[in-house]
Amino acid sequence: MDKLSSKIKDKIDVDVFKKEIWASKYYILYPYVTAGGSLAFTFRFVESYENEVNFKKEIWAGKVYNTLKKYFDKKNIWIVFEKNSFGAHDNGYYFFKYMYENEKHTNTYFVIRKDSPEYKNLSDMQDKVLNHMSFKYFVYMFAARVFISSDTKFHAYNLQRRDSLLAKSMLQKKNVFLQHGMNGIKKVPVFHKKRGLLDLIIAPSNFERDNINIKQWGYSKNEVVATGYARWDSYLDKSQDIPYHQIFIMPTWRKSMEGISRDNFLKTEFYREYQNFLKSPRLKKLLEANNTRISFFLHPYFKNYVDLFDIDERFIDKYGYLDVDMGTEIMKSSMMISDYSSVTWDMFYLEKPVVFYQFDQKDYLKSEGSYIDYDKDLFGDVAFNSEQVIDLISKYIQNGFHEDVKYASMRKKYMNFHDHKNSERIYKAILSKKKLLGIENNWTLFRKISRKIWKIKKKLLNYSSKSSNKD
Structure with missing residues (x-):
């Protein structure tokens, strides 16, 4: 109508x-x-938390905020969160952890669902945790000045809602995008400036800032800051902490498989390739002979298909999303095998070998595209079938899992932060963009304006004084 x-x-x-x-x-x-x-x-x-009780909480919380608006606005509340308010392991969590432990902007809060398996990660910071859908959560969401996240801002509320009182309030507020992973291997047009989802982008490097965030996504230099990722502050090589060598395998999701039935998933090239690889007698023999195990970690969208992969638990560990901490698995691993996942950049950051298993490269490039040239810009060996992957595993086992020099030399081009001060830079970047993000308190603005007026008056008085002396 x-x-x-x-x-x-x-x-x-x-x-x-x-x-x-x-x-x-x-x-x-x-x-x-x-x-x-x-x-x-x-x-x-219907989402599990969509019910009459929570609807009423939202309405009453809006009334409380409007009644006490001056009080809450002075608090200058920052809200941090991760995907669907369900995680506490990515850039959002590590940035919040830095803020909490270093007592930076003490009105910074983290939103998470109480049923999250990662809720325990926040046990020592409970005074700054907002339980998703609690009454306090709703009030503080209305009062928030800025959202800081590894996802778009509606992951803090409800991805399906744009018409409720809180949703409309959120639309008026800015979002600092901490990102999930470094971009380049696949195109992500959803984050283009025209979509209007992001206000300040935190880039992992100068390379991404200049070549992707600005050149490809259309943001201005004022809207992107290169700082490194918050989660990289926690990264150390922990491959010596386990009594065996671990190979981390994490394939990414394909859009062509969205909504696919379990029966049809079993017929996909993706399933056949990985199942044949994981069941290979040659792979089993190689791993057993060299005290090596595989950590097979599946993308969140694979949650309905994880059990379909038949593995030998004697040398393969299989995990779904949030079963284990992905960052910990990366640090423990000696090398990584993936296809197009941005997680490969994390392994590259840790100076460990990466193998790109791209059996469907032509189809993937046709459907998804890439910001880099696969023939010359990938920072690891490329395999097009399972036998080639096993050859490369053998190669790296034999050389002690040392990264090839030609790939190591590419790090200078792609990455320029290796000092574990990424969260500190992110915090300073946010402070430097107060005007852009609308997080300057009125008294601060008033003081700045008053100071500028005073400087102008001072110049005028000096000019007047000089003119009088000349006369």
Whole structure:
């Protein structure tokens, strides 16, 4: 329905929760007003936390914030979080940890769901933790000045909502994007400036800032700061801490597999390639003879298919998302095998060998694209079938898992931070962009304006004094 009257728009906007129709226990239908002013409807699956109790909390929290707005605005609240408010292991967590331990901007809070397996990571910082969907969480979300995350800001609330009171409040606030992983191996057009999702990008290096964030995504120099990643502050080589050599294998998801049934997943080239590789008698013999194990870690989108991979647990450990800490597995590992995952940059950062298993390279480049040239810019060996992968594993076992010199020499081009001061630089970067992010308190602005007026007056007085002396 086009050209809605103001009266109808107001009725929809006042309390969207009252307009919802629950089609069943699992599905919901509700109206919303599009950016063009038309009436549209959303029909979707209900999230576990979408219920009347939380809806009422949100409405009352909005009223509390509006009543105490001056008090909360003076607090200048910063909110940090990770994917779906469910994680505490990525750049968001390590940045928050730095802020907490170093007592930087003490009104910084971390949002997480209480049922997260990583909730325990925040046990020593509970006074600054906001439990997702709690009443305090809602009040502080309304009061937040800026969102700082490894994802877009609605991961702190509800990815499906843009029409509720809190969602509309969030749309008016800025987002500092800490990112998941270094870009380059695959194109990520979703983060282009035209999408309007990000306000300040934290880049891992000068290379990404200049060649991708600015050149490819369309951001200005003022909107991107190269600092390094917060999680890299925790990175150390821990391969000597375990009594065997570990090879970390993490393939990335393919868009072509979205929504695929379990039966059809078993028919994909992806499944066949990895299953044949992991079941290879030659691989088994090589690993057993050299005290080496595989840590097979699957992307979050593989959660419905993890159990379909048949592995030999005598030399392979299989993990789904959040079963283990990915950063810890990377630090413990001696080398990594992946295809197009940005996690390969983390292994490269740790100066360990990387093998790119790209059996579907042509198809992947056609569907996803890349910001770098695979023929000359990849920082590791490329294999196109399982036998080539096993050959490369043998090569690195024999040389003690040492990175090739030709790949090590590429680090200077791609990375320029190796000092474990990334979180500190991120904090300073945010402070330097207060005006861009809208996190300057009024009294600070007033003081700056007053100081500028005083300087102008001083110059005018000096000029007047000099003129009088000449006369």
